[in-house]
Each structure stands twice: as C-alpha cells, then as structure tokens.
Amino acid sequence: MNVGDRxxxxxxxxxGIITRILDNNIVEVAIDNDFTIPVSRREIxxxxxxxxxxxxxxxxxxxxxxxxxEPAAPVLAEKGIYLAMVHQSEELLAATVINNTDYxxxxxxxxxxxxxxxxLQNDKLAPKAARVVSHYHLKxxxxxxxxxxxxxxxxxxxxxxxxxVTKKVQFRANSxxxxxxxxxxxxxxxYLFQLDTKPVAVDTDxxxxxxxxxxxxxxxxxxQAPEHEVDLHIDKLVEDHSGMSNSAMLKLQLDRFQxxxxxxxxxxxxxxxxxxxxxxxxxRKEIQKILSRTPGIRFFEDAKKEKFGYGATxxxxx
Numbered sequence: 232m233n234v235g236d237r238x239x240x241x242x243x244x245x246x247g248i249i250t251r252i253l254d255n256n257i258v259e260v261a262i263d264n265d266f267t268i269p270v271s272r273r274e275i276x277x278x279x280x281x282x283x284x285x286x287x288x289x290x291x292x293x294x295x296x297x298x299x300x301e302p303a304a305p306v307l308a309e310k311g312i313y314l315a316m317v318h319q320s321e322e323l324l325a326a327t328v329i330n331n332t333d334y335x336x337x338x339x340x341x342x343x344x345x346x347x348x349x350x351l352q353n354d355k356l357a358p359k360a361a362r363v364v365s366h367y368h369l370k371x372x373x374x375x376x377x378x379x380x381x382x383x384x385x386x387x388x389x390x391x392x393x394x395x396v397t398k399k400v401q402f403r404a405n406s407x408x409x410x411x412x413x414x415x416x417x418x419x420x421x422y423l424f425q426l427d428t429k430p431v432a433v434d435t436d437x438x439x440x441x442x443x444x445x446x447x448x449x450x451x452x453x454x455q456a457p458e459h460e461v462d463l464h465i466d467k468l469v470e471d472h473s474g475m476s477n478s479a480m481l482k483l484q485l486d487r488f489q490x491x492x493x494x495x496x497x498x499x500x501x502x503x504x505x506x507x508x509x510x511x512x513x514x515r516k517e518i519q520k521i522l523s524r525t526p527g528i529r530f531f532e533d534a535k536k537e538k539f540g541y542g543a544t545x546x547x548x549x
Contacts, residue, residue: 235325235363238275248319250366261323312336314380314400315414315421326365330356331415334384340364342376361416377401380426398426456498457491462506484514496527501548504534508542518544
C-alpha cells in the first residue's frame with residue numbers, strides 16, 4: 232500500500248485515501264476526503280482500480296444527465312518540473328512532484344515548519360512521470376508548511392552536467408488560487424508551481440581551472456601578521472566616532488584586538504603590544520579578561536611604563 236491508494240475499512244463501508252505512512256503497521260486514511268484517522272494495515276483493503284471504475288460506471292448509469300461543462304484549460308505544453316496541488320476532492324489535495332521533461336529527475340521533498348525541516352519522500356522520476364509526496368486539507372491552508380524540493384536532472388549519454396536545484400514553495404492565498412491550471416503528465420486541474428527554469432549546465436573546464444588555481448589562491452590568502460604594536464585608541468580605528476555610543480566604541484576596539492591576537496597566534500609571533508590607554512580602565516580590563524582564558528598565552532603584563540605609562544599591555548605567546 233502506498234500514499235494515494237484508495238482503501239476500504241473492513242469494519243464498515245467507509246472508504247478513503249491513504250495520506251501518510253505512519254509506521255510499518257499504521258497508515259493515515261482520509262475518510263470521504265474530509266477527516267483523517269490512523270488505521271492498522273490489517274483493517275483495510277485496497278480498492279482495485281477496476282472496482283472503482285465499475286462502481287463509477289454504475290453511478291453514471293443511474294445518475295441524471297449532467298449539465299454540459301465548459302472545456303477544461305489546455306494541458307500545459309511547456310516542459311518543466313512542477314509541484315502540483317491536485318484535488319482528490321473539494322477538500323483534500325495531493326502534493327505531487329511532476330517531471331515533464333526528457334530527463335530523469337532525482338529528487339527529495341520535505342516540509343518546513345517553524346524553521347524545522349522534515350523529510351517526506353525521495354525518488355527517481357522518469358521522464359513524463361509524477362509522484363505524490365503528501366496530502367493537505369484546504370481547511371488547514373493557513374497552517375500549511377513551506378514545501379522544499381531538491382532535484383537533479385540526468386540522462387545517460389547526455390553531454391551536459393546540470394547543477395542541482397533547491398526550491399522553496401511558500402503558499403500564500405493571494406497567489407495560490409491564481410495558480411490553478413491543468414497540470415501536465417497527470418492531466419488534472421491543480422494549483423501548479425514550476426520548480427525549474429532553464430537547466431544550468433556546469434562548465435567542467437572552468438571547474439578544472441578553479442581546482443588548478445586553488446594552491447595559488449591559498450598562497451595569496453596567507454595570514455598577514457599584525458604590527459608589533461597595535462594602537463586601539465578609537466581615533467586610530469575610525470575617522471569620525473562622534474555619533475558612536477560608548478558600547479559601540481568598546482565593541483569595535485575589542486573586535487580589532489581579537490583580530491590582531493588571532494593573527495599573532497596564526498603567524499607564530501612571540502609577543503605583541505596592545506595600546507589601549509589608561510582612561511577609565513574598562514578596555515584594559517576586558518582585554519586582560521580575554522587573555523586570561525585564551526590558550527597559548529604564556530603571560531601578559533603592563534608594557535614599558537616609561538614609554539606607555541599604564542596604557543599598554545605586553546602579551547607573550549608560547
């Protein structure tokens with residue numbers, strides 16, 4: 232039994248559609264496409280397509296002649312990959328991934344709620360194929376999650392290598408109901424969202440060039456050692472600090488101190504002097520607090536008082 236199969240409850244005459252596989256023994260069934268219930272696999276039987284077709288035929292024979300309907304919208308001729316919300320009834324919709332291309336499509340599909348991701352399905356879709364990945368009720372539209380589909384196109388013997396694609400579909404009422412069209416492949420009316428644009432081919436020659444240039448790029452990105460004396464006075468760090476608050480100035484000074492300290496250690500320098508001034512002593516205390524809990528520091532002390540007074544700290548590294 233799979234998602235989308237129509238089943239009948241053995242304990243009664245109720246019928247419904249499997250909307251979710253909960254575990255190996257339990258499935259979720261939408262009864263009359265209205266409400267869902269968990270049911271044991273042993274308590275349901277699969278309705279064969281032939282049975283459903285025969286039942287519909289009997290209904291048509293006894294029903295009154297239907298009023299003439301307007302022709303449906305034309306099937307989309309454009310090739311592409313789609314997420315279609317296909318009506319199972321007026322209330323229940325099947326989220327369906329459609330591959331209307333000439334390529335195989337490897338895909339994963341999941342839903343995101345409150346920044347938490349949950350995987351739903353993964354599969355390989357042949358050209359002109361579709362796969363139901365989940366079911367949603369229109370009455371819960373405001374609670375629908377964001378659908379996330381990742382896919383990669385491929386074809387044996389193809390001369391092109393395509394980039395993988397990640398697409399998020401967020402459902403908004405003002406655009407959702409305007410997207411109603413006839414979906415390709417399944418040939419049913421649906422709310423249709425195209426996931427792909429023109430496939431982007433990967434330039435393999437360019438990738439080879441980038442890989443060949445990588446060592447050179449690493450050489451150019453070597454850590455630059457700081458000066459032996461780093462002046463943290465605010466007027467040395469920014470031209471105009473008249474509009475900065477005291478906390479903003481302190482943050483900038485500490486960021487510059489941290490950057491210089493990290494580059495000192497990366498460059499294997501033995502010592503460095505941070506000039507912070509005497510002032511109210513806040514910057515000095517914060518610097519020494521950081522130094523006291525930083526591994527690799529041999530010791531720190533006030534730098535030469537005859538040169539800096541009490542306005543600088545000498546740091547010796549291991």
